[in-house]
Amino acid sequence: MNWLNLFSAVCLLGGAASCLFGAIGLLTFPDVAARLQAATKPQTLGLILVLIGSAVRLDFRDASGLILVGLFQALTAPVLAQLVGRAAYRTGSVREETLDTDDLAKRIERERDRTL
Amino acid sequence: MADQARERRSTRRRGEHVVSRKHPFGRLVRRIPLLVWLVLVWLLLWGTYDPGTVFFGVLVGVLVIASFPAPPIATDIRLRPLRLVQLMISLAWDLVVSTARVSWHAVVQGPRARAAIVSVTLVTDSDHLMAMVANAVSLAPGNFVLQLDRGNRICYVYALGCHADPSARVRGEVLAWERRVVRAVGTAEQVRMVERGYRGEVD
Amino acid sequence: MGVVFSVTFGMLCVAGLLSLVRLLRGRGTLDRIVALDVFITLIVAATCVGMGLNRDGSNIALAAAFALLAFIGSVSAARLVERGESHR
Numbered sequence: 001m002n003w004l005n006l007f008s009a010v011c012l013l014g015g016a017a018s019c020l021f022g023a024i025g026l027l028t029f030p031d032v033a034a035r036l037q038a039a040t041k042p043q044t045l046g047l048i049l050v051l052i053g054s055a056v057r058l059d060f061r062d063a064s065g066l067i068l069v070g071l072f073q074a075l076t077a078p079v080l081a082q083l084v085g086r087a088a089y090r091t092g093s094v095r096e097e098t099l100d101t102d103d104l105a106k107r108i109e110r111e112r113d114r115t116l
Numbered sequence: 117m118a119d120q121a122r123e124r125r126s127t128r129r130r131g132e133h134v135v136s137r138k139h140p141f142g143r144l145v146r147r148i149p150l151l152v153w154l155v156l157v158w159l160l161l162w163g164t165y166d167p168g169t170v171f172f173g174v175l176v177g178v179l180v181i182a183s184f185p186a187p188p189i190a191t192d193i194r195l196r197p198l199r200l201v202q203l204m205i206s207l208a209w210d211l212v213v214s215t216a217r218v219s220w221h222a223v224v225q226g227p228r229a230r231a232a233i234v235s236v237t238l239v240t241d242s243d244h245l246m247a248m249v250a251n252a253v254s255l256a257p258g259n260f261v262l263q264l265d266r267g268n269r270i271c272y273v274y275a276l277g278c279h280a281d282p283s284a285r286v287r288g289e290v291l292a293w294e295r296r297v298v299r300a301v302g303t304a305e306q307v308r309m310v311e312r313g314y315r316g317e318v319d
Numbered sequence: 320m321g322v323v324f325s326v327t328f329g330m331l332c333v334a335g336l337l338s339l340v341r342l343l344r345g346r347g348t349l350d351r352i353v354a355l356d357v358f359i360t361l362i363v364a365a366t367c368v369g370m371g372l373n374r375d376g377s378n379i380a381l382a383a384a385f386a387l388l389a390f391i392g393s394v395s396a397a398r399l400v401e402r403g404e405s406h407r
Contacts, residue, residue, distance in 0.1 A: 008323075013323060013326060016328075019330065019360075020333060020334045021218075022222075024223060026354060027341055029227070030227045030228075032349045032350055034276055040254075045212060047360055047363065047364050050327075050367055050368055051367055054370055057374055058376050059376075062163055065161060065163055065380065065382075066379060066382075067160060069363065069382050072386045072387055073386055074255070076390040077254075078254030079251070080390060083398065084393070086262055087397045091347075099232055100231070101233065101282060101283060103272060104233050107235065161383065163379070
């Protein structure tokens with residue numbers, strides 16, 4: 001029982017720390033696309049860890065629902081990242097000076113040249 | 117033999133999904149995985165597993181499927197349970213590594229963080245595989261897929277973090293994900309394609 | 320164990336405050352969408368921690384519904400932004 005408590009404590013603290021770092025990244029990163037990285041990955045990991053930490057303290061009947069919450073988050077976070085990222089790129093919210101290379105811009109330029 | 121025929125058909129139609137209108141029973145059978153998934157969600161939400169819950173779960177599932185008809189999709193997916201577990205473990209491990217890396221970037225670099233948008237051409241040509249690879253990449257270290265070009269099998273991947281050669285690194289990572297995904301759910305032919313492409317990369 | 324829960328809740332609260340700062344400062348609609356999504360995820364996480372603390376799982380359906388609604392809301396908002404800006 002004690003080991004279970006220790007495991008739960010590690011998961012809860014790790015998950016909360018992960019969420020906290022994600023929120024810090026949300027504040028410090030320079031543009032939407034980079035902030036999105038901070039938002040999606042650490043939040044997903046943080047939520048899943050917190051879920052595991054809570055689930056071991058519940059009986060099986062309740063814990064099964066937590067699996068569902070974690071699954072939803074893991075499935076939807078990448079989709080959201082892709083959608084918001086694309087919207088950010090199309091509306092010009094990705095700052096070009098932070099990019100080392102931009103193959104998409106090169107391609108768009110190439111296709112514009114061809115149509116002109 | 118059947119595999120080859122299906123393979124040929126799917127390559128000819130370039131992943132277009134065929135709705136068989138001739139066999140209504142076949143359509144019903146194809147919906148069964150969806151029904152199983154819905155009943156599973158229902159059971160997890162209720163948290164009880166007695167026959168009554170299952171019965172009402174099936175009832176609600178059939179009702180949902182009947183009232184919101186989604187196009188039945190024919191997949192050319194082969195499940196390999198062991199490889200799928202491997203894929204999930206590497207996804208989970210990558211989630212941990214990526215979180216540590218992004219947190220490090222957030223604290224140390226912050227506003228000076230650099231990024232790159234890299235185009236990666238995938239080896240295989242399938243709707244489902246491309247979607248799964250894109251999802252896997254979007255969950256993995258500091259990257260997400262910004263734009264897909266289905267016709268030319270190109271992913272445009274946004275990658276965070278400064279590196280000497282971001283293009284080569286991102287390309288290697290995405291192709292590694294493709295290899296893992298195809299090994300888990302691809303057909304034998306697709307697995308061969310991926311292995312060949314990987315060996316070509318190494319040489 | 321009580322200390323663990325206090326620290327966990329404390330960290331989640333600070334994270335929530337930071338995401339609220341981003342939500343208010345914004346700079347763009349997309350920034351705000353991302354910040355709001357993070358905030359809702361934090362609420363879901365805090366709800367689950369609360370369930371672990373009280374050993375009571377009656378709020379699970381609420382957490383699941385919140386997680387899904389956050390996704391649907393953010394997706395539709397992001398699509399709206401994309402369409403609205405491309406008209407310019």
